[in-house]
Amino acid sequence: MVYQYKNNGYNMVLDVESGSVHVVDDLSYDVVGLYGTHTLKEIQKELSGYDAGEIEEVYEEIRRLESEGALFTRDEYEDYITEFKRRPTVVKALCLHIAHDCNLACRYCFAEEGEYHGDRSMMSLEVGKQALNFLVENSGSRRNLEVDFFGGEPLMNFEVVKQLVAYGRSLEEKHNKKFRFTLTTNGVLLDDDVMEFANREMANVVLSIDGRKEVHDKMRPTRNGKGSYDLIIDKFKKFAEMRNGKSYYVRGTFTHDNLDFSKDVLHLADEGFDQISVEPVVGPEEERYTIKEADLPKIMEEYDLLAKEIIRREKEGKGFTFFHFMIDLTGGPCVAKRLSGCGSGTEYLAVTPWGDLYPCHQFVGEDEFCVGNVFDGVTRRDIVSEFKKTSVYSKEDCRECFARFYCSGGCSANSHKLNGTINGTYEVGCKLERKRVECALMIKAALADQSEE
The missing domain is CATH 1.10.8 (Helicase, Ruva Protein; domain 3)
Structure with a gap:
């Protein structure tokens, strides 16, 4: 499959199966669009405004690229992924819901202020330890394991976070494993002790902030209805600087109410953050904040504006990384990963404060998707099989x-x-x-x- 489009003055040609990307002139762009469904003579007739000899040169170049597997490549992956899916899988990552409680009242929160359709609760050290034991026991020969401390707001249960990190480290040499811990926080409880600990132990930290003060405060108020931007912005800036090259990113959400979200991305960049993610909300159709079909033209325009600004800033030596524009053309995930996704329900599971297992954090609280618990293991193999397919x-x-x-x-x-x-x-x-x-x-x-x- 070949996909063609024009953007910002560039004629882009993507060979989907090989991943080859070509930037071409107008003639080549037009010939590619006709190649495969038209003979050379038909193309020359169709594009009579161009020189016939130049068309033939382009045509032969496309044939060469096709023979080299860089254009019009056949899709040979369907049988591969079908066979790959039959292989036994291991659990390699857990999302620990260390706290089903939160000190903010975000209006778009899918977790209902951290409760996930249930009671407010904190994960005990016992449950957390068993979760790490479960991960080790179900990870097979895989050495590198990932654990994300999630909520609610995980810093509301920070003592258990610290104890679980220490416990995880104690398992590494014994079981020939290496834990990669990450933390997602709204920043309200962030202080110097947390920053020091996170810089030492967390491979990545996600800092939740939506962008401009007025946008953030509208959607992410405290429990008393006041805005939270002023509580966190300086701490986030300090923390990002302290990371000193270690992975982190500020992560925001844009809604129907701030469709000019490129301004939020650039606001965060101007505040000194160089790893930024601002993502579209997903919510019920009836909610005012949910992205509507009618919003799409404006959002598309915003992505174009943001892309051009990223190029401009990069040329000026002021570049930053925008998560949704990250593409690795020379490496990146393996084919199996590209074809099958994040691994939710198979390689990746979420753990509630009381130890129940779900396919991912967004399924927590939906009882029909509970696949087991950390003490008894995975008991609903039928659900896992559906995700595996x-x-x-x-x-x-x-x-x-x-x-x-x-x-x-x-x-x-x-x-x-x-x-x-x-x-x-x-x-x-x-x-x-x-x-x-x-x-x-x-x-x-x-x-x-x-x-x-």
């Missing part, structure tokens, strides 16, 4: 989508919320993902063009 080939909408190897079929939780099935897609999200991929590839082209000047 999902891939870009099990979702009809993905089969003809040029972005399928970049989004890996999208989010099963979003599909379930909006379609009632984990094996579907979220149409609005798909359209936004396709636009982000277009912008990301164009940015690569523009920066490569700059390096050649």
